[in-house]
Amino acid sequence: xxxxxxxxxxxxxxxxxxxxxxxxxxxxxxxxxxxxxxxxxxxxxxxxxxxxxxxxxxxxxxxxxxxxxxxxxxxxxxxxxxxxxxxxxxxxxxxxxxxxxxxxxxxxxxxxxxxxxxxxxxxxxxxxxxxxxxxxxxxxxxxxxxxxxxxxxxxxxxxxxxxxxxxxxxxxxxxxxxxxxxxxxxxxxxxxxxxxxxxxxxxxxxxxxxxxxxxxxxxxxxxxxxxxxxxxxxxxxxxxxxxxxxxxxxxxxxxxxxxxxxxxxxxxxxxxxxxxxxxxxxxxxxxxxxxxxxxxxxxxxxxxxxxxxxxxxxxxxxxxxxxxxxxx
Ligand SMILES: Nc1nc2c(c(=O)[nH]1)N[C@H]1C(S)=C(S)[C@@H](COP(=O)(O)O)O[C@H]1N2
Ligand SMILES: [Mo]
Numbered sequence: 001x002x003x004x005x006x007x008x009x010x011x012x013x014x015x016x017x018x019x020x021x022x023x024x025x026x027x028x029x030x031x032x033x034x035x036x037x038x039x040x041x042x043x044x045x046x047x048x049x050x051x052x053x054x055x056x057x058x059x060x061x062x063x064x065x066x067x068x069x070x071x072x073x074x075x076x077x078x079x080x081x082x083x084x085x086x087x088x089x090x091x092x093x094x095x096x097x098x099x100x101x102x103x104x105x106x107x108x109x110x111x112x113x114x115x116x117x118x119x120x121x122x123x124x125x126x127x128x129x130x131x132x133x134x135x136x137x138x139x140x141x142x143x144x145x146x147x148x149x150x151x152x153x154x155x156x157x158x159x160x161x162x163x164x165x166x167x168x169x170x171x172x173x174x175x176x177x178x179x180x181x182x183x184x185x186x187x188x189x190x191x192x193x194x195x196x197x198x199x200x201x202x203x204x205x206x207x208x209x210x211x212x213x214x215x216x217x218x219x220x221x222x223x224x225x226x227x228x229x230x231x232x233x234x235x236x237x238x239x240x241x242x243x244x245x246x247x248x249x250x251x252x253x254x255x256x257x258x259x260x261x262x263x264x265x266x267x268x269x270x271x272x273x274x275x276x277x278x279x280x281x282x283x284x285x286x287x288x289x290x291x292x293x294x295x296x297x298x299x300x301x302x303x304x305x306x307x308x309x310x311x312x313x314x315x316x317x318x319x320x321x322x323x324x325x326x327x328x
Contacts, residue, residue, distance in 0.1 A: 061226055062225050062226055062227075063136055063156050063222055063225055063226070063227075065135075065136075066136055066137065066138045066156060066225065067135055067136065067138070068137075068138055069137040069138055069139050071137075071139045071140070071141070071215075071216065072139075072140045074140075075140075075142070075152045076152065077140070077152050077153070077154060078151035078152050078296070078297050078298060079298065080223075080224050082151065082297045083151060083153055083223060083224070083232070084100060084223075084229050084231060084232060085097060085100045085231075086151075086297060087099040087100060087232065088145065088147075088245065088246070089103065089189075089231055089232075089233065089250055090189050090197045090203070091103075091180065091181075091187035091188075091189045091190055091201075091203065091250075091251075092106075092187060092188065092189050092231065093188070093189050094189070094197050099230075099231035100229075100231045102188060102189070103230035103231045103234075104230065106186060106187070106230045106234070107186070108127075108230065108234045108235040108251070109127070109235075110126070110127070111126075111127040111235050111236075111253075112124050112125060112126055112127065112253070113125045113127070113130070113236070113252060113253055113254065113255055114253065114254050114255070115167050115255045115256075115257075116254070116255075116256050116257075117173070117177075117256040117257040117258050118169055118170040118172045118173035118257040118258060118259060119167050119168060119169050119170065119173070119257050120167075120168040120169075120170065121168070123167075127236065130163075130219075130221070130236065131221065134158035134162055134163070135158065136156050136157065136158055136221065136222075137156070137157065137158060137218075138154055138155070138156055138225070139154070139155045139156075139157060139218055139220075139239070140152065140153070140154045140155075141153060141155060141239060141241040142241060142309050142310060143239075143241065143245050143248070144244060144280045144294060144305065144309045145244065145245040145246075146244035146245065146246055146274065146278070146286065146291075148289060148290075148291065148293070148294045148295060148305075149294060149295045149296070149297060150294045150295070150296050150297070150305075151296065151297045152296075153223055154223060154224055154225070155218065155220040155222070155223050155239055156220060156221055156222030156223060156225065156226075156228075157218035157219050157220035157221055157222070157239060158218060158219060158221075159215060159217065159218055159219075160212050160213070160217045160218060160219050160238070161212070161213045161214075161215065161217070163219065164176070164212060164213060167255075167257075169209075169257045170257070172257075172259045173209060173257035173258065173259070174208070174209055174258070174259050174260070174261075175206055175207065175208055175209060175257070175258045175259075175260065175261055175262055176206060176207055176209060176212045176255060176256070176257055176258070177205065177206035177255070177256045177258055177262035177264075178204065178205050178206065178238060178249045178252050178254065178255055178256075179202045179203070179204050179249075179252065179253060179254040179256075180201075180202045180203040180204075180249055180250055180251045180252060180253065181202065181251050181253045182201050182202035184201075190202075198269060199265055199269060200265060200268055200269070202253075203249055203250070203265045204249075204262065204263060204264050204265050204268075205238065205246075205247055205248075205249035205264050205265065206258075206261065206262035206263075206264050206276070207240065207247070208261075208318075210318050211240070211315075211318060214314065214315060214318070215314070216240070216241055216242065216311060216314050216315065217238070217239070217240050218238075218239050219236055219237070219238060219239075219252075220233075220236070220237050220238070220239045221235060221236050232250070233248075233249075233250025233251050234251065235251070236251070236252050237249060237250040237251060237252060238252065241309055242279060242280060242308040242309045242310075242311040242312075242314070242315045243277070243278045243279055243280060243309075244274075244278040244279075244280055246265075246266050246274065246278065247264075247278050261276060264276060266278075272287060273286060273287055273288070275327060275328040276327070277319075277322075277324075277327050277328060278328070279308055279315075279319065279324065279328075280305060280306070280307070280308055280309035281307060281308075281324060281328065282304065282305040282306070282307060283307075283324075283325075284324065284325055284328045291305055292304065292305055293305055
């Protein structure tokens with residue numbers, strides 16, 4: 001599965017393929033749109049690191065040849081059962097147990113991601129291509145929800161920085177923003193009245209470019225060695241481990257590079273409670289509860305919340321000039 005009808009190109013670029021005068025660009029894009037091979041993608045986009053090392057077995061729904069990454073929290077993993085049955089995914093209901101049930105039959109093939117905004121060439125990526133082209137790593141990260149619970153998850157994914165480099169953002173690109181699928185027929189929680197979450201759909205998130213390029217930031221396509229379960233954001237989601245969980249947007253269909261800071265779902269809903277940065281910070285409380293401690297799923301005693309969720313060494317430098325109390 002790759003891409004797509006010419007209407008997609010029209011939608012993305014605002015121009016019809018036939019209107020593109022530069023023949024070379026047109027043809028290389030056509031190759032990419034048609035071909036779906038590593039070569040076509042590489043030649044169309046100037047991607048060099050295209051060795052398809054990842055074998056994907058759909059039958060088994062498991063990844064093989066996963067690169068063991070040095071990014072390892074070195075902590076007891078939260079059991080698979082908890083990771084996949086205690087979820088926040090408001091498109092499938094507002095209770096923790098609801099997404100596992102409500103997203104059970106959510107179909108994630110075919111799946112594409114449109115890339116637009118401040119990039120050299122807007123395009124549409126097929127999920128199959130992403131899986132083939134980017135070597136997948138296992139990353140064991142802590143995930144700290146703004147609601148003061150946390151877990152440790154072995155994600156499968158690849159650095160967002162790799163994809164950004166391949167998309168060639170222009171010098172105007174200062175931020176990157178993401179959108180979840182909007183399809184109320186398939187995501188019952190998006191219907192205005194059913195669950196009444198009050199969120200403005202589609203779910204939107206964004207990062208500053210340096211945050212997006214940080215080696216810790218990944219696009220995740222699985223967990224525990226398996227393809228991403230629907231309730232955890234299949235087929236592809238963001239993971240930003242030093243920020244509150246709501247930044248880690250699920251089921252991404254759109255990536256946009258922008259000059260200005262994008263609107264984000266929780267900040268739009270309650271700007272005094274959920275900031276754009278949302279860096280995990282035990283010293284900045286939520287207006288309605290403390291952020292100094294957290295409940296690790298499966299544990300009884302609360303544990304201390306760490307600045308930047310314990311990733312200060314890798315990320316603190318990005319915020320040395322930022323007033324973290326003001327820009328929470
Ligand atoms: N599209 C979308 N993404 C989302 C959410 C959501 O409701 N919709 N919830 C966020 C929140 S608050 C958290 S804590 C994490 C939870 O991820 P998990 O269910 O895989 O643990 O997903 C984040 N991503
Ligand atoms: Mo969360």
